Amino acid sequence: MSILGTRVVRKEDPKFLTVGGTYVDDVRDPRLEGAARATFVRSTMAHARISSIDVTEAQAAPGVIAVLTGADLGLAPLPPSIPLLNQSMVRPLLADGTVRFVGEPVALVLSEDGPSGEDAAELVFVDYEPLQAVVDPEDAVRDEVVLHGEAGTNLAMEMDFGSDPDLFEGCEVVVSQRVVNQRVAGAPLEVRAGAAAWGEDGRCTYWCSTQAPQASRDTIQTALGLEPGTVHLIAPDVGGGFGAKIGCSAEDIVVAWAARHLGRPVRWVETRTENMTNMGHGRAQIQRLTIGGRRDGTVEAYRLELLQDTGAYPAMGGILPYLTRTMSAGVYAFPKVECNLRSVATNTAPTVAYRGAGRPEATAAGERAMDLFAAEIGMDPAEVRRKNLIPTDAFPYTTAVGTTYDIGDYTGALDRALEASGYEQLRAEQARRRQEGGRVAVGIGISIYVEVTAGPTAGGEHGRVVVNADGTATVYTGTSPHGQGHVTSWSMIVSDRLGIPMDDIQVVHGDTDLIPNGVGTFGSRSLQLGGTAVHEAAGKVLDVARGLAGDLLEANPDDVVLDAQSGRFHVRGTPAVSKTWVEVAAAAGEGGLDVETEFTAESPTFPFGAHVAVVEVDLDTGKVTLVRMITVDDAGRLLNPLLVEGQRHGGIAQGVAQALLEEIVYDADGNPVTSNFADYAFVSACELPSFELVAMETPTPVNPMGAKGIGESGTIGSTPAVQSAVVDALAHLGVRHVDMPATSERVWRAISAVANGSAA
Amino acid sequence: MQVSMTVNGGAQVHEVEPRTLLVHHIREALGLTGTNVGCDTSSCGACTVHLDGEAVKSCTVLAVQADGSEITTIEGMATAEGLHPMQRAFQEQHGLQCGFCTPGMVMAAVSLLDEIPTPTEAQVREGLEGNLCRCTGYHNIVRAVLAASGQALDDPVSVGGAGA
Ligand code: FES
Ligand code: FES
Secondary structure, eight states, X not given: OOSTTSOOOOTXXXXXXHTOOOOGXXXXXXXXXXXXXXXXEEOSOSSEEEEEEEOHHHHHXXXXXXXXXXXXXXXXXXXXXXXXXXXXXXXXXXXXXXEOSTTOEEXXXXXXXXXXXXXXXXXXEEEEEEOOOOOOHHHHTTTSSOXXXXXXXXXXXXXXXXXXXXXXTTOSEEEEEEEEEEEEEOOOSSOOEEEEEXXXXXXXXXXEOOSOHHHHHHHHHHHTTOOXXXXXXXXXXXXXXXXXTSSOOHHHHHHHHHHHXXXXXXXXXXXXXXXXXXXXXXXXXXXXXXXXXXXTSOEEEEEEEEEEEOOSSOOGGGGXXXXXXXXXXXXXXXXXXXXXXXXXXXXXXXXOOOTTTTHHHHHHHHHHHHHHHHHHHTOOHHHHHHHHBOOGGGOSEEOXXXXXXXXXXXXXXXXXXXXXXXXXXXXXXXXXXXXXTOSEEEEEEEEEEEOOBSOGGGOOEEEEEEEOTTSOEEEEEXXXXXXXXXXXXXXXXXXXXXXXXXXXXXXXXXXXXXXXXXOOSOTTOIIIIIIHHHXXXXXXXXXXXXXXXXXXXXXXXXXXXXXXXXXXXXXXXXXXXXXXXXHHHHHHOTTSSEXXXXXXXXXXXXXXXXXXXXXXXXXXXXXXXXXXXXXXXXXXXXXXXXXXXXXXXXXXXXXXXXXXXXXXXXXXXXXXXXXXXXXXXXXXXXXXXXXXXXXXXXXXXXXXXXXXXXXXXXXXXXXXXXXXXXXXXXXXXXXXXOOSSOOHHHHHHHHHHHHTTOOO | OEEEEEETTEEEEEEOOTTOBHHHIIIIISOOTTSOOXXXXXXXXXXXXXXXXXXXXXXXXXXXXXXXXXXXXXXGTOBTTBSOHHHHHHHHTTOOSSOSSHHXXXXXXXXXXXXXXXXXXXXHHHHTTTOOOSSSTXXXXXXXXXXXTTOOOOOSEEOOSTTO
């Protein structure tokens, strides 16, 4: 029986459970012996001109080796790495004349140890001339305060696909709403960290907490003007990323530079406060939605206008509204959809990818629109959705914005979710409670989602499989796991194909000298691309091996089969005479069983699902309790259900957290209000129920494994379901919308507003 | 100042700065990097160790305060016979992903079962409130703790489809 599709526990776990992972700050490597510590001095102002930086006192402080500013660095500022973003909005590696967000690196202290660096950083005196800050993207778009003088505007990107003034012509009902998809923090438990050591050979080894080692290597090389191949980047164990660690930080570049400048290795690990104010944030999108249709529940047109906050220096976050647009039609067969977008700079931390990256925003908007429309016509939200779903027999299906979905069964997903939740009983219970007039209301929220993973823009992925002389195998993968379990998954794939036991397979990742070509782990791409590359490389190794076994067995290779149970080759029908991998490897000679592949998918996959959330809301305090969370998440054919469930759980929790708890807040002057784990409402075990997962598998035709992405599904589906449940709990009071996060205060205000007669 | 403590069963005597936190002492002077630092506000629990048999956040204790005490870190949990039952339950229930919260989480969970040998799900969730995990959604951590306490678990997934 094949190991594929079974619940294999992770091979990598014993290390994590007994001595812990080896994260960057845990690396004890001789090359880092005697490393200096890097501490960044960071801007305390959101927008200011720097008139002077006085480092004399810091320089003289005990344990200090050097204090450096942008002038010492002498490196060119970096334009946004994505060409679609305004290229004049450049980012200095250390502030250059102007600071544009609180926390921006201004100077660097290099010291003998961490504590003296922290003390000395306090002694660097920066003289700021405050400038007016602009924090709200709706203000920034007016260009009254401009962040980047060179650009002359705050607009980092605009995409206008045209607008039809008669889009809603003939609709019986039209509803509009402004929706805030708030800024949140990725908050991986391991903060950012780096370590640099230059060797006698003129090369730099850089340890980096990253999801994309090869891109991080390239960024450092380019920024420092180094020849390709100069940097050897190692991503050791990485303590979570969630999109915020795709690529390296400005700080990483400075640390690599500083190590060369000092002629001594340098280590850097930020504090949580630095992480919360500096590592890119996610979401931060203001949406204006309008939906129109007939009273029978048929939607005829949908418009979504997006205003994305890029933060001070446009990065990945700036282009994510394009992904929101790509998925704006969602699971619905809307005949007309319009989605235009703008991305605008503000005096806040840059925005980047965060689990889902552009797609959760699309689902959140679309599902909010469906609820508003359902409320307006007085129809059950499940029924309105069902009426507008893309029919199961319509795939491949191209939506009104031109996105072609591979395969889907949205009605099936909805049915499963409703059935597992006991939807009708839930509605009956809700009606009963409303009638009794109790002070704890029940709300039921639904979301149906489709998202996009591993399209052509996701690039290819690299896989290499080697069978060694002792019959073991080594897998080199371009993906860079940070909790996803690739060591186990890739071993399963190779074991299944080559009949080599799981324990005899080693998986190597995150080292750019061993794996020069690779892309990384983000966007739910790893299994479909990296796993498929490994699958194909293993298949090719097997082809070579069968040829060699044929020679050894004096048979036609086409007649040679591998018994995957025993890992032996024999001629079909005569298993008594067989050859082992050791014998075949000997015949192959050094490097004879070594195949590299690159897999690129021709088209993306579109994972989908349906979530039902049940909440209780205390009408006196506004406190929301998530009682149940039922989810269907179809990721195609599953390689390891245990790991898939883990991805779903983690995603669901983060999605719930956005709906109910988490938000990065700045005050009007651009000061961060949520800059540590005491102030940021990071979701804990107490605020979550156990999740009720329902199975559904619709394999994709797009790759040979039939696999679709799963990393982000839970997040995409759960946020709107929970938000919808909160609003649903208050619907009988006349509340139509509550922005996220649905904190007690916000819910209480919404209840009070309708009680006082002003609309929510 | 000189500080002596028993760590994972062995005597450790070191000179420490008065301001050194126990977590830094464990990681730097003792070289035990399983214990992690995840925050600067005593909120995350990644640094949880046992001090005289009780779970504490080692970022809230000065090394000098631990003078004369007995410390157990994640490195001291497995024995020659193999993994501690809690470690085994975490592996079997897939209670870890990136692993960063894991050492602290395991130490907190062991201490939780010392106090409440057969906890309810709600008690597990409350007991782990001070330990943050960004990867697992806590679902499988809770299952691991319940399993380690010898309780039976529900099926992880229900079969979909009409009539399920
Ligand atoms: S590091 Fe101790 S609680 Fe976070
Ligand atoms: S496993 Fe990553 S933080 Fe818990």
